[in-house]
Amino acid sequence: MTAARDAELSLALTALRLRVARAAEAAGRDAGDIELLPVTKFFPASDVVALHRLGCSAFGESRDQEAAAKVEEVGGLVGNDPIRWHMVGRIQRNKARSVAQWAYAAHSVDSPKVIAALDRAAEEALDDGRRPAPLRVYLQVSLDGDEARGGVDVAATDRIDDLCGAVDSARGLEFVGLMAIPPLNADAGEAFARLERERDRVQRRFQQRLGLSAGMSGDLEEAVRHGSTCVRVGTALLGSRPLTSPEVVTPVTPSSQTPDSPELPESSPPEGSSQ
Numbered sequence: 707m708t709a710a711r712d713a714e715l716s717l718a719l720t721a722l723r724l725r726v727a728r729a730a731e732a733a734g735r736d737a738g739d740i741e742l743l744p745v746t747k748f749f750p751a752s753d754v755v756a757l758h759r760l761g762c763s764a765f766g767e768s769r770d771q772e773a774a775a776k777v778e779e780v781g782g783l784v785g786n787d788p789i790r791w792h793m794v795g796r797i798q799r800n801k802a803r804s805v806a807q808w809a810y811a812a813h814s815v816d817s818p819k820v821i822a823a824l825d826r827a828a829e830e831a832l833d834d835g836r837r838p839a840p841l842r843v844y845l846q847v848s849l850d851g852d853e854a855r856g857g858v859d860v861a862a863t864d865r866i867d868d869l870c871g872a873v874d875s876a877r878g879l880e881f882v883g884l885m886a887i888p889p890l891n892a893d894a895g896e897a898f899a900r901l902e903r904e905r906d907r908v909q910r911r912f913q914q915r916l917g918l919s920a921g922m923s924g925d926l927e928e929a930v931r932h933g934s935t936c937v938r939v940g941t942a943l944l945g946s947r948p949l950t951s952p953e954v955v956t957p958v959t960p961s962s963q964t965p966d967s968p969e970l971p972e973s974s975p976p977e978g979s980s981q
């Protein structure tokens with residue numbers, strides 16, 4: 707950790723807070739209703755510690771293996787209690803147990819199998835005191851229907867209702883909202899408007915105020931304009947990520963996957979993100 711990096715992060719955080727405040731003001735919203743979630747994937751624990759000193763108390767990670775190690779390292783440096791970790795990347799079913807161990811929230815849940823696995827793992831963790839509260843879950847929706855990139859097709863309202871219902875009734879989980887990443891080359895404003903309409907629809911159905919995890923470095927203003935309550939920001943705060951990491955070249959052995967698991971290996975870049 708260097709003084710130069712600390713200063714860089716401090717400046718970037720100030721600029722980012724200003725962006726969120728201006729976006730909120732332009733939308734006639736209270737900036738306090740919008741959480742700024744730094745996404746620290748690929749960046750070292752020392753950056754998390756520096757941002758923590760600057761007042762950040764929640765962080766997003768997109769890969770279980772990297773996150774679990776970082777959570778432990780950061781915990782050793784600042785004490786575990788004050789930090790809430792969010793899983794923002796795709797979750798493989800065989801990683802549910804680990805995710806339920808370190809994550810306060812999961813933003814990218816989009817299948818019945820993952821819901822069941824997370825519920826089971828979170829319930830066990832609740833029962834033996836490893837979790838203080840249920841895992842907060844955002845259901846991810848796909849705004850262009852390309853479910854291979856993650857999320858449930860926004861047009862498949864029956865399936866969305868079923869999955870939201872499954873999360874809502876799971877004892878180990880708490881249903882907190884919807885999440886989406888705009889399709890590649892899409893107009894972010896139109897994409898987030900569609901997401902906001904779907905959030906409103908689901909909200910009416912579940913009679914519960916729901917959050918919206920939407921907006922990243924390049925499009926957070928549009929997301930805030932359309933009701934985002936959590937912007938997930940990496941690049942604008944921490945700088946460019948490397949194009950590859952050591953994990954990307956690590957082959958996934960057949961034994962590390964369950965036979966009926968069609969999910970991509972964890973080393974795949976998060977869909978839709980600007981890797």
Ligand SMILES: *Cc1c(COP(=O)(O)O)cnc(C)c1O
Nearest residue numbers: 794922923938939940941976979
């Ligand atoms: C990496 C990532 C982000 C952050 O993206 P930036 O464009 O760097 O701000 C946000 N959401 C998810 C799901 C990510 O994987």
